[in-house]
Amino acid sequence: MPGPITVFSARKIITMDAAVDEATHVAVRDGIIIEVGDLDDCAAWGPYTLDKRFDDGVLMPGFIESHAHLLEGLLWAKAEYAGPVDRRDPSGRLRKGINNVPDLVRRLKEIEATLEDGARPLVAWGIDPSLNDPIAPITRHDLDKVSSTRPIFLLHASCHIAYVNSATLTLANYAAVTAPGVQRDPSGEPTGELDELAAMMAAIKAVAADLVGGSTDPAQFYNFARVAQARGVTTIVDGGSGTYFEPAFLEAALAATAAEDFPARIVAHHNGITVPTAEAMIRFAAALEGKGNDKLSFQGLKIVLDGSNQGFTGRLRPPGYLASGANGLWNRGPEELRTLVPALHNAGLQIVAHCNADQAAELFIEAVAVAQAARPRFDHRHFIVHGQLLDESLMRRMAALGIHVTLFSNHLYYWGEFHRAHTFGAFRAGAMNPAATALRLGLVAAAHSDTPVSPVDPLLTLWCAANRVTASGRVLGPRERVGVHDALRMMTFNAAWLLHRDHEVGSIRVGKRADFAALAQDPLAIDPMALRDIEVLGTVVGGRVFGARA
Amino acid sequence: MTRLPVTVVGGYLGAGKTTLLNRLLADTQGRRLAVLVNDFGAVNIDAGLIANRDGETISLVNGCVCCSIGDNLGMTLYDLAERPDGPEHIVIEASGVADPARIAAYAGCHPSLGLDAIVVMADATTIRERARDKYVGDVVRQQLAAADLVLLSRTDLIDVAESHRVRDWIMAEVPGARVQDAPAMGRLAQILLVGTKAAEIDPSPGAHDSLFSSWHVGSALPLDGAALRSMLDALPPAVLRAKGIVQLAEAPGRRFVLQLVGRRWSLEPEPHREKLALVSRSEIVVIGLAGQLDPEAMQALFAPVLAACLSPAVEALLRSETRP
Numbered sequence: 009m010p011g012p013i014t015v016f017s018a019r020k021i022i023t024m025d026a027a028v029d030e031a032t033h034v035a036v037r038d039g040i041i042i043e044v045g046d047l048d049d050c051a052a053w054g055p056y057t058l059d060k061r062f063d064d065g066v067l068m069p070g071f072i073e074s075h076a077h078l079l080e081g082l083l084w085a086k087a088e089y090a091g092p093v094d095r096r097d098p099s100g101r102l103r104k105g106i107n108n109v110p111d112l113v114r115r116l117k118e119i120e121a122t123l124e125d126g127a128r129p130l131v132a133w134g135i136d137p138s139l140n141d142p143i144a145p146i147t148r149h150d151l152d153k154v155s156s157t158r159p160i161f162l163l164h165a166s167c168h169i170a171y172v173n174s175a176t177l178t179l180a181n182y183a184a185v186t187a188p189g190v191q192r193d194p195s196g197e198p199t200g201e202l203d204e205l206a207a208m209m210a211a212i213k214a215v216a217a218d219l220v221g222g223s224t225d226p227a228q229f230y231n232f233a234r235v236a237q238a239r240g241v242t243t244i245v246d247g248g249s250g251t252y253f254e255p256a257f258l259e260a261a262l263a264a265t266a267a268e269d270f271p272a273r274i275v276a277h278h279n280g281i282t283v284p285t286a287e288a289m290i291r292f293a294a295a296l297e298g299k300g301n302d303k304l305s306f307q308g309l310k311i312v313l314d315g316s317n318q319g320f321t322g323r324l325r326p327p328g329y330l331a332s333g334a335n336g337l338w339n340r341g342p343e344e345l346r347t348l349v350p351a352l353h354n355a356g357l358q359i360v361a362h363c364n365a366d367q368a369a370e371l372f373i374e375a376v377a378v379a380q381a382a383r384p385r386f387d388h389r390h391f392i393v394h395g396q397l398l399d400e401s402l403m404r405r406m407a408a409l410g411i412h413v414t415l416f417s418n419h420l421y422y423w424g425e426f427h428r429a430h431t432f433g434a435f436r437a438g439a440m441n442p443a444a445t446a447l448r449l450g451l452v453a454a455a456h457s458d459t460p461v462s463p464v465d466p467l468l469t470l471w472c473a474a475n476r477v478t479a480s481g482r483v484l485g486p487r488e489r490v491g492v493h494d495a496l497r498m499m500t501f502n503a504a505w506l507l508h509r510d511h512e513v514g515s516i517r518v519g520k521r522a523d524f525a526a527l528a529q530d531p532l533a534i535d536p537m538a539l540r541d542i543e544v545l546g547t548v549v550g551g552r553v554f555g556a557r558a
Numbered sequence: 559m560t561r562l563p564v565t566v567v568g569g570y571l572g573a574g575k576t577t578l579l580n581r582l583l584a585d586t587q588g589r590r591l592a593v594l595v596n597d598f599g600a601v602n603i604d605a606g607l608i609a610n611r612d613g614e615t616i617s618l619v620n621g622c623v624c625c626s627i628g629d630n631l632g633m634t635l636y637d638l639a640e641r642p643d644g645p646e647h648i649v650i651e652a653s654g655v656a657d658p659a660r661i662a663a664y665a666g667c668h669p670s671l672g673l674d675a676i677v678v679m680a681d682a683t684t685i686r687e688r689a690r691d692k693y694v695g696d697v698v699r700q701q702l703a704a705a706d707l708v709l710l711s712r713t714d715l716i717d718v719a720e721s722h723r724v725r726d727w728i729m730a731e732v733p734g735a736r737v738q739d740a741p742a743m744g745r746l747a748q749i750l751l752v753g754t755k756a757a758e759i760d761p762s763p764g765a766h767d768s769l770f771s772s773w774h775v776g777s778a779l780p781l782d783g784a785a786l787r788s789m790l791d792a793l794p795p796a797v798l799r800a801k802g803i804v805q806l807a808e809a810p811g812r813r814f815v816l817q818l819v820g821r822r823w824s825l826e827p828e829p830h831r832e833k834l835a836l837v838s839r840s841e842i843v844v845i846g847l848a849g850q851l852d853p854e855a856m857q858a859l860f861a862p863v864l865a866a867c868l869s870p871a872v873e874a875l876l877r878s879e880t881r882p
Binding site: 180181183185186187188189206207208209210213249281284285323335337338339340341342343344367 | 570571596597626628629630632633635636653654655656657660663664665666667668669670671672673691692693694696697
């Protein structure tokens, strides 16, 4: 027997549906949208309860974060946030960015004072001195001011660098650690900066072991979903490094997401990152088929071709990185990809390919071309993640082969100036994350945050795609700015399509799931530069309201 | 204890890394090795050798282990270093597209680990073509540049002239590179692991077989540290490996451990010993391919190291006991 009907009213409903743009009421039964129109249209379905809590707001389809990592949820559970970028924590509290060393020391002292057990390490995350003002190194001497006895471990936003105090250096016996990434002062003493995992390993093992090694802490799932929910997300991707194929982890994930009050849907990519071979990837993916629940599902298999552009490890076509001409790192080489990609393609999987710079994208496109020539598939929806230096030629080949993309538009704001000055130079920085060209060529393009790399906040991400403004106010590549409607579509319908979920979510349409984001302002009626400041009033997931007062 | 030595084996896909590792596991000279590979599938371990298989680790009857690196090389290495019954030598197979220098950084991830050498395999028949490839050319050149020792494989498929051209090309790409043919890979693999424990220094002269020869120098008096260091930088490419325990004039009463593979060498203070040897000598053994290690040239190279701190008479005495 069908359940009761709830009608949500709003100042305006932006449907993102291709045929019907707007409405004022949406009727929901059993978590599914049964009518979209005005109140009379909804009343045609019979008795209903009118929920007016979003009466003054604007309802949108819930935002879809198309690339993120569960690690953020674990970081909130195990460590303190102390980065330079504003972030909202799982309780919804805004953590203002700390962007100079004295303030960082002050904040760490506050945290230190709350820790009772004197031996318990102080672990913080999100640090990035390149975004500080002034840009200054963080040394053990700074951190020794916080405590000379309690081990301190600060994780860089990239997760490739750590800063530690003397207590950690002593505890982990850094006097004997020879890894070249252990930065040393002229006298040979460690400065406290540890570059790359090899140098960080001893410190991680000694004071931050619970950040690595497949934690099954249920809080990571909740935190991950909750932070995204606070900014209007109803579906969030966990980007492929998870170990869902391990029974204990899967059990923890299923138990956490099955809770009634779990605040968002997670779509997890299959792991093609830490799983070595095509055979194992296909086997693990098959074993997870049908294993999800209403708020946890598995879709797409993530592989990684190159590194990160801000870390100078993305694979670039000539002339390489600015000034040095250097190139980045392959995670998997051409020979391997030319067999791996066809194997996954032929197994019927959707391939989600991390290609940060353009040479990685070129190689992936080439590998898909090999696969398509041997065994054509329609509607496979393989897509590139990041694709920051895609150009028209690459994207035309993508369109021909059916490859789509989720762009890393947040880079324009957070690292735009850095890329202009240090990695790509002026032209390529202006051409980064070319959303307008992608859409014009018919690619189904979305955009993402890659949290914890940058904060999950779809309104900020679409603000980046629409404005392309750097942190210091420069517009990078104005021709690649997209209209607000297109930007909204990137973060809703297009993302749903990439995840093979567009028949269920991504627009407000009869028959789809009742997943909404309630906004305080109409994004189509304001200055595009104000998009990122829009307040989120709450979300609805499968008809259930989250984060808003009744 | 001395550091647990770590050898990194790099080189592009198909260069012969796995062959080298297989030969190594087949004859470990009584050492407990841990071999870390990317993929078990590629390592063809004789079923008769396998004692136990447990997830990411295969234990062999000869005491060795073969571990799959999985997603975290640092963690795998760290855990091996922590094991009370751990290995005596660790060999890491770098992936075909990895920069071996980056992998080698992990050899310093634990206080008790130390990098022994980066050995890079290069397929003599394809290396130059690979180095022009738009996707991996820079990777291949980077691998060669990172090598303490480059081992050329498949030289039996090309003629001598071509083999020389390949070698010359590598020397031009990487000035100072040490390049060796890998004709009998199994023996070569063992040479790379010889003497990594300080206690194993064997002053007995001569070749253990027809492929390699060794040369030894000993002195009852301290050596000139500065001369030794510049000599180590100037050793001929024929030297594959050297090992030694030496006293230096600059640090009386202490002994130093010398390790050399190809162009990488280290001279580190010997860790504290419980019993001080009554007679403490300097001993160095140098190993190279048979027929390439010229005793007279070696003697000339070592002369300044010894002469700087000796009277002519003692020097003469010493020379008399320096055996080719």
